[in-house]
Structures are given as structure tokens and as C-alpha cells.
Amino acid sequence: MFSKACEYGIKASIFIAEQSLKGDKVGQVAIAKAINSPEAFTAKTLQILTKHGIISSERGPHGGFFFNELQLSSTLLCHIVEVIDGTNLYKGCGLGLERCNEDVPCPVHHQFKQIRDDLRNMLETTLVVDLAIGLKSGLAFLKR
Amino acid sequence: MFSKACEYGIKASIFIAEQSLKGDKVGQVAIAKAINSPEAFTAKTLQILTKHGIISSERGPHGGFFFNELQLSSTLLCHIVEVIDGTNLYKGCGLGLERCNEDVPCPVHHQFKQIRDDLRNMLETTLVVDLAIGLKSGLAFLKR
DNA sequence: ATAATTAAAGATATTTTTGTCTTTAATTAT
């Protein structure tokens, strides 16, 4: 579904959000350890998120990654997915055809439409912070 | 969503089914041309489908690929997807976690469950031949 | 100022996916 980079990006974001709820910043090393991902590669992904202003970062001692208040309250899953994997997954055609649309649909267009719409809707309405809160209340776990 | 190999596999299958409905076999060259895909690479994909008994093939003059009657009436999208991409897309976890399930769900498990179930259901109930028939009636096109 | 800490950036390596080319084997028609 998502690329590895995107999976790490989502997992890292949820973990960072969880820490941000406590007012803590968290570093690359701790993040990679927490979500069980390759550190340097995950760092690249974090750079993408930082560049796009989805998360914040600070260098130096006591630095690290975090969501500021605005970011924490507004970051949706779709924001992360879009800057890492793009929108093709849920906006494009199921068969990767360029010119497939409602009027000139590909053979699987109607079969896929509802699912892609639902996926899109889910990504566009799910706040990362809510996933982090769900995590906090013990309903779900990140590292596995 | 799907790998290129899988996209070619699906498109090729729909095209082959369309020809099989007319009682025709069709060769690699014609298939690749019809679905606008790299010939040799597509041929590899067809070999996978043939090996798994999803489509049939015959060598020599007037040979080519085709669905026999049983194959034509029973081949679902999920059969093609499973032998090429595996089932991870719609059976696995949205974040690629090994041990994510209903009891010990990952942070996005509930967000993704319905969508993956719908995707799975769609792939498991859509016959390739029906897509080919839809194609025949002019509602959709393959090559783009 | 200096050292320590941390993210950013760049270079490189590995693996996987995608794609091509060549040879082989089967089948058919002559």
C-alpha cells in the first residue's frame, strides 16, 4: 500500500505526536528505536516532513523532532502520505492509467472507485494526534 | 497500489479474456501492443499466470495465450493479484507490521480495516471475464 | 572559546523492481 519510507513516516509521526502531547522532543535515534526502523533512512523521511513543515525540528542538545501546537492539531495522515508517496494511491487510477476518469473509465474504474474514495476520505480525516491518543489509551501499539 | 507487473497482469488478462470470448488466442506481441506495456517484461508476467494455471498458453504457429472455459468462468482479480503481488495489500497491516490483528491492533488498524476488507472483497468477487464484457460493451478501454 | 549533542546534507552501497536481449523448446505447416 505505502512505501517503506511512508510507513516509517507515519509510524514516526504517531510516535512523535505521542511525545509532543507530553511536551517532549525526541531524537532520530530514539524514534528509530521506538518504531523499529533503520535510523539513517528514517532520518531522511523526517527531513522530508520537516521541510514541508509537517513536523518541527531543533538541532543541538535537547533538540529533536516535535509537533508544535498548530501542527499537532492539524496534521492528517494524508499530509504525510502526500509528501512522501504522492496522491496516486488514492487519487490515481487502479491500473495506473493516466487518462482514466469518470467519463472514460478504465476496466476496473468502477470496481475501485468506492475503495479509493474511502481510502482518501480516511486519510483526509484522520488526525495523527488522534492516533497518538488512541495509542496512549492502550488500544494500539507501534513497535513490532 | 499494485506493482507494474501486477498492473500489466490485470490489463493483459482482461484483454486475453476479451479475445477468449471470441474464441481467439493472442500472442505476447499483440498483448503488449494492446495494453501498451513492455513486451518481454509482460511476457514474464504471463509466464507466472500460466504456471499458476490462471491462463493457458500454446506454442507454435497459431499459438498464444487464452482462457479455457473453466478459467474464463472462474478467474477473479484476486487470483492474479495474489500470484504476482501476494496478499499483503489487502490481508496485511496498513503499516506493514507483522503482528497486527484485531486483538493487538496497530495505530491505524481500525482506520484501515474497512478499506482493506472492501478491497479484498472487491478483488475476490470481480471476475476478469466480467471486466472484459464491460469492455466489450464500450464502457471502458484498456490501452492508454 | 570549546566540547558535546543533534539534525541536515551528501555520498555511497545494496536490494528490489522493472526492463531487455538471447537462446531454447514446442508446435505447426510445408
Added chain:
DNA sequence: ATAATTAAAGACAAAAATATCTTTAATTAT
């Protein structure tokens, strides 16, 4: 039998994704 046609198989190449390593820049604390 021979030639033509076609899929199968194998070797190889290119591109993309994934992963690692090294250097640089910013920040903090001493």
C-alpha cells in the same frame, strides 16, 4: 525433414527504492 512461429527460460541491464556512512551546520552547556 525443414522452416516458420510462438512461448519458455535464462542471462543481463537499468532504474528505483531502501539502507548506510561520512561530513557539515546549528545549538547548547561548560
